[in-house]
Amino acid sequence: MVALMPVGNIGRSVPRLESRAKVMGQAEYTHHLRLPGMLYGKIFRSTLPHALIKSVDTSAAKAVEGVFRVVTIDDIRTVIPHPYYGPAFHDQPVLADGKVRFAGEPVAVVLASDPRVAEYAASLITAEYEELPAVLDEVEAATSDICVHDELKPAATFPDLQHLKGRRGTNVALDYRLVRGNVEEAFAAADHVFEHTFRCQQAMHTPMEPFVSIADVRDGRMTLHTASQGPSFVRIEMARLLGWPENRVRVKVPHLGGGFGGKLYIKLEALVTSLSLLVQRPVKISLTMEEQFFMVTKHACTFTIKSGVNNDGKVVARKCRILWNGGAYADIGPRVTQKAGFTSAGPYDIDNVEIESLAVYTNRPPAGALRGFGAPQAAWAYECHTDLIAEALNFDKIEFRRQNLLQEGRPQASGTPVHDAAFEKAMDQVADRLDWHKPFDRGNGRIRRGRGLAVGIKGITSPTTSVAIVNLYGDGSCGLYIGTVDMGQGSDTVMAQIVAEVLGLDAEAVHVIHPDTDVTPYDMGTLGSRSTFHMGTAVRLAAEDVLRKIDDLAKELGLPPNSNLPVSEMLRKKYGMQAGNIIGTGSFIPDYKKPDPETGQTPKATPFWGVGANGAEVEIDTETGEIKIVKLVSVVDAGVAINPRAVRQQVSGAAIMQMGFTMTENMVFRDGQLTNGSLADYKIPSLLDMPEQFVNEYVESRQHSGPFGAKGTGESSTIALSPAIGNAIADAIGVHLTDLPLTQESIFRAIQKKNGTPLPEDDND
Amino acid sequence: MTDARTIRFTLNGAPVSVSVMPHETLIEMLSLRLELKGARESCGQGLCGCCTVYVNGKSVSSCLYLAQLVDGAKVVTIEGINDGAELDPVQQAFIEVGAFQCGFCTPGFIMMARELLDVHPNPTEDEIRHYLIGNLCRCSAYPEIVEAVKLAARRRAAGTTPALAEELSA
Amino acid sequence: MLGFELSEPATLDEAFDLLADGDPGVRPMGGGTALMLMMKAQIFKPERLVSLRNVGGCFDGLRIDADQSHIRIGGMTTFAEIERSPMVLQHLPAVVRTMKTLANIRVRHVASVGGNLAHADPHLDLPPVWMAHAASIRIVSKSGERVIPVEDLFAGYYETTLGDGELIGEVIVPVRPEWTSTYVKVTTRSAHDWPALGIAVSANLQGQRVNDLRLVLSAALDRPTRLDAAENELRGSDLSEAALKRAGEAAVAEADIHSDSRGSAAYKQHLLRVHLSRAMHSLAGA
Incomplete structure (x- = not known):
């Protein structure tokens, strides 16, 4: 009523x-859903990062009692002639097609009414490969002769990715460029020039509800029940694969047990759709936690940042070059490359900016969107770089930032003017919560303390x-x-x-x-x-x-x-x-103007700005490198908070998640093989990792173009959290770490190196 | 393949008999054969707590427990901790504090929090964190979860329902 | 993990018969936690699992001898039973403290003392603690029984000296009022993790003087191992910085530590020195 x-x-x-x-x-949740007559699929995966498939032996699997069918790409092709999908490039085969491009790639599927039978039978499949040299590192891949794909075929689905070009003989899927002013001249004229290189590791979303999709073909229609963040896109892409009109495809999504960007675009949907079409029965595939690591990940990257700074504290030029490790399939990596690229000079008002941001294929599990679309990786570089400059020139870290922060109405690097972005207010609130202007005891014995802060910017996908x-x-x-x-x-x-x-x-x-x-x-x-x-x-x-x-x-x-x-x-x-x-x-649909392809300039790059500032206070045992995060502060600009508690929870949850990506989470590879793909060895934050003092707030503000003055805030506290902690560590031990995650060992090694007693490098790994 | 065996046990207070294979885990039996949704397999390694149930009054990871071993036992799941009308004080506290986001791990946290309060009726922050260390929340509602446990402890100690508690505090 | 037989014998003799054929696919099962993990990972494909939960006898119970000399912990005793035993807390407080960060309470509700030892995973927390306490195990088999020190159980990475059909019936821990013990679980990746190093120390101290001690290192090696040379540096000496430094160096020299995902060899060696020294200080302080 x-x-x-x-x-x-x-x-x-x-x-x-x-x-x-x-x-x-x-x-x-889709997790529980079962349909009458449903078959369960279990995936047989590649064991090599890069290889030609010579043969797949499914005979033992087929012989297992209760196995309904074993499927390879040849079977898929009988129902879907061109079984390739993807939001940016149509580069991902429904099952490996003659070649595997990462260790863990799906090669075959066993279908059975009993999931345990399917699992057991899948373990009996074997494959013969002709191994190819693999390329795993993004820097190496950018210029390597080893090509992950022979040819790159753009999808042309989204307006912001319509400029992607087909290419051969390269691993570079997208080369995003932004040019404003003239950096080289400005560097030459600047009083000081600084250059640093930073690295971020590959990580994973690990939603508690692992990826799961069910496809049900009947009466000439396809119904998908799927744990997806993008049902409309799933329908469009499945209709395209099937060659059907959209009204013959139905996509239903109940609650999701977490997504964080992982459950976007096409994940298991193309596979279950193909399988259901093939066997004309409902098919469900549920991944295990271990398998999730082969689905989609957070980009590793290498970021070289160079700045020209004058004696008065003004940053006059900045050049950014980021290589994004996209893994074997582009997924939405090109958008990450572009979106994180255009804000990679930070929330600063700099007249001369040059940005190059490259999406690079490698033989690793694919990388896609993860809470921040690359903005946190970019901020790790530009905000550590900001502290390094301030330290070198003896500037106050807050005042140096304040002097350069983008103010209302000023053009961001893309030329889009900044409106309703409370960078300074958020930074000052973080400083206040850290008692920044009060004396701070850094300690002089075994235990050293430090504090740091950082400010982040994020553009929003548009239009x-x-x-x-x-x-x-x-x-x-x-x-x-x-x-x-x-x-x-x-x-x-x-x-x-x-x-x-x-x-x-x-x-x-x-x-x-x-x-x-x-x-x-x-x-x-x-x-x-x-x-x-x-x-x-x-x-x-x-x-x-x-x-x-x-x-x-x-x-x-x-x-x-x-x-x-x-x-x-x-x-x-x-x-x-x-x-x-x-x-x-x-x-x-918000106003949008396509950026100039040469310069990246546009008056409408984003409908609003994501704004977050973070602060950290840490305590380090210099004898072991052990670190305790004593205080973690996040302050975001959410516009008007429609549901204050929900906003604070987004700020808090995103902060803890990013703390995991900063301190512990790291997908470790050896010879192209993931060595720690389970929650036993890939450590996400637990209750014991919570900071002693944990502050999550938003500033008073208004997004004038938003509903009731609101804007989105699910990612804002992730952006600058890593550099806040990194800067706090540097404040404590006097040396900056450049590579994530900030492990105890890496902190200890940095201390020892600074003391002139470096720990021997790994000898027997 | 070896044969199924019929086991009899009490599920949420009611006697049941189920035919299960030796390799079936308790979570598989509960979700596939008994169609319960509250306990869920997530990490599959007993680390995340999403599949927590009680067997003979003690919390176990049902993903690491063979189904046949509950023959003759009392099994309680999240579906069995309230009478349907009235929520358990821990459930009520989780709602009031907002101690969840996606909700996938929530039943497991609630099961563990109830047991925690049986063992430590007035738990310290340290006791809460350690007792719940086998539960992971990727949405990271941890601060609210700790708050909810404390609230539920106060409610239990006062022996009050939420409505009564509000009256008392008003 | 398809198609195996799960037996729950009611007597030890029945259990021995079910375990008799020596097939690697036939295994006894305590709480089953570790076995389940191996089965789910398809590392272990069982033919028959023999649950020991109903066999009774020495496998059950947690008691102290009438002369108060030894505590006897049945092989099927769960960790939670140990952790909540006032008797264990009184005589073996370090064991109870170890439980606080050992896996999680659900695992402790199920995991058994005997199964834990027989698993012989070098990262487990309790085996080095039993070794530091000079505990023994009673091994039972169809042909009789034998008692060996816990340290003689481990033959290598996930390997024990148990013969076919031999079961760990009970753990026997001497009550040593003049000794104090501690276990340091050194984690390097996050607060709750498998240890990079486990350091269990038990010492008979008189002020700062070490009358006797037992030092055990786990996790960083293929099996929990007594650090004899380090013990020798400290036994009979005062806990001076010099002695602790010598002990640390001796420990690093005798322990064949390798790099793994929890840390490089050099880093773990360093942590061994630091935490060994801190553990000794904490015992002397307490």
Whole structure:
């Protein structure tokens, strides 16, 4: 029923709508779903990083009692003639096609009604390979003769990636360039020039609900039940693969057990679609935690940054060159390369900027989007670099930043003016929470203490579209139809708050219909902090459309203005009984102007700016390198917080996740083989890793173009967290680490090196 | 392949008999044969706690427990910790504090938190962190989880329902 | 892990019969945690698992001898039972302290003392602690039984000296009121992790003077190992910085430490020196 009193939904910490279901263990996830007659698929994977497949022996697997079928690419091709997919390049085969490009790549699938039978049979498959030399490092791959792909074929699906070109004889998938002013002249004229190189490691999302998809072909239609952050894209891409119209493909997504960018674009969907089409039965593939490491990862990268700085503290020129290790398949790496590339000079007002950002193929598991789209890797370099410059020139670290930070209205490196980006405010709030201006005891014995801060910037993927439908039913109760996936961030609740605010309802009374492409309209994807801004706006527009239609109905019924007759009564008057709907729609796409291909300049690079500042206080045992994060502070610009608690949780959750990527998480390879692909050896943060003092806040601000002044914030606290910790370590031990993760051993080695007693390098590894 | 065996045990207070294979794990039996959704296999190594259930009153990782070994035992899952109408104080505290995001690990945390409060009715921060070390939350709702456990401890100690507690504190 | 037989014999004799054929696919099972992990990873493909949970006898129970000289811990005793035993806390407090960071409580509810020892994974926390406490194990088999020091159980990486059909019936720990013990779990990757080094120390101290001690290093080697040379540097001496330094160097010299994902050899050697010294100081301080 429609509440008569507006209740003030904006700025209210409405508990998640699905709270009760989640604490009772009843929330729906694809993980649990089973369909009648369903087969389970288990994947046989390559053991080599780069090799030609000579033969695959599936005979022993086929002989296992209960095995329905064993499938290789040759079988797939009988139903899908060109079985290659991908959002940027159509480079990824549904199963390895004559060649494997990373150790762990799917080569064959066993189907059985009992998943344990499928698993056992898959373990009996063998393959013969002709091994090829592999290229694993992004710097080497950029110029190597070893090519991961013979030919690169762009997908041309998204407007921001339409400039990708087909190429041969290279591992460079995308070469993004930005030029502003003239860096070389500015370097020559600058009082000081600094250059440093930084590295980030490959890491993984490890959502607690591992990747899972089910495809069900029947009656000439394909239904996918999938743990995906982008159901609309899945439909488009599966329709393309199948050569079917979109209306024959249906994609349904219930709750997600975490996504973090991993469950975007196509993951298992192409495989289960092909398998279901082949066997004409529902097929489910659930990965184990170990297998997740072969699905998609966070880019490793090497970033060389060079700055010209004058004696007065002004940064006059900056040159950035980033090589992104994209792994064997591009996935959305080219967008990461481009998005993180264009903000890689940092949140600073610099007249002369040159950026080169290269997506590079290697023989590692593919890399894609992970909470920040590369912005955290870029910030690791530019914010450590900022401290190094400040230390060398004896500048105050905050004042040096303040002097160079982008102010309202000033053009960012891309030429896009900065609006509603509270860099300085966020930085000052971090400094305040760290008691930056008070005396600080760094210690002079075994235990040394340090503190650091950093400021980050992120552009938002553009242009992207969201469409929403608000439906008032005959009794006036409200359903909201959106393709935004609630993977824990709380979008269902926030979108309900927006509808409720416009319509004068309680957010708790709004029912949010989960993504089902037969029912819910298009959304580009739940990614890159875009939902609150884009879908939030579409939802607001849809709710306003409902208000207009209520007005129209009132006029049609001849009601006096401001009659206050409930909608249910109006519909009853119109239809003579409890019946009918009032359906409002809203669609939103922000202004965008394609960057100049030579210079990357555009007045509309991003619909809003992601802004985060972080601070850390650390304590280091200089005898062992052991580090304790005493205090971790994150302050973001979220615009107006629609749900303050949900915003703080995003800030806090993202900060802990990024702390993992900073301190412990690292995919370790030996001869191209992943050696630590399980939670026993790949260490994500636990309760014992929590900082003693953990501060998560947002500044008072307003995104004037956002719904009720809001903007997205799921990534903001990740951007500059690593350099805040890195700078704190440097403050404690007097030496900067350049490579992530910041392990105890790397800290200890840095201390010993500085003391002139370097620890011997690894001899017997 | 060896044969299935019929085992009898108590599941959430009700007697059940199920035919299971020797290689079946408890989580497989609970989710595939008994269609329970609250316990979930995630890490598969007993590290993340998503598959936590109680066997004879003690928490176990059901992904590392052979199903046939619960023959004759009492098994309790998240589905069995309340009467359906009223939430357990720990569940209620998790909602009030907002101690979850995606919710996938939540039943496991709640099962462990309940047991923690049985062992340490008034737990210190250190006791909470150590007792729950076998539970991982990738959304990292850890600060709220610790808060929720403390809130539930206070509620249990006061022997009050949330509604009553609100009245008392008002 | 398909197609095996799970037996739950009610007597030891039945268990011996079920284990008799010496097939590598036939294994006894305590709590089963480690076996399950190996089976899921397809490292171990069982033919028959023989659960010892109902065999009774010396496998059950946790008791102290009437003369208070030894504590006897049945092979099927779970870690949680040990951790919650007031008797163990009184006489073997270091064992209880070790439990706090050992895996997690669900594992401790299930894992058994005997199974843990028989697994012979060098990263396990308890075996070096038993060794530092000079514990023995009673090994039972169809043909009789024998008692050996825990340190004689380990033959190498995941390898024991147990013969076919031999089972660990109980762990026998001497009560030594004049000794103090500690276990240092050195983690390098995150707070909760398998140890890079496990250092178990038990010492009979008189002020700063070391009358006697047992030093055991685990995790960094293929099996938990007594550090004899380091012990010799400290036995009978005062805990001076010089003696501790000599002991540290002796430990590094005698321990064949290799690099792994938890740290380089050089770093772990360094950690051994530091934590050995700190462990001794903490015992002397306590």
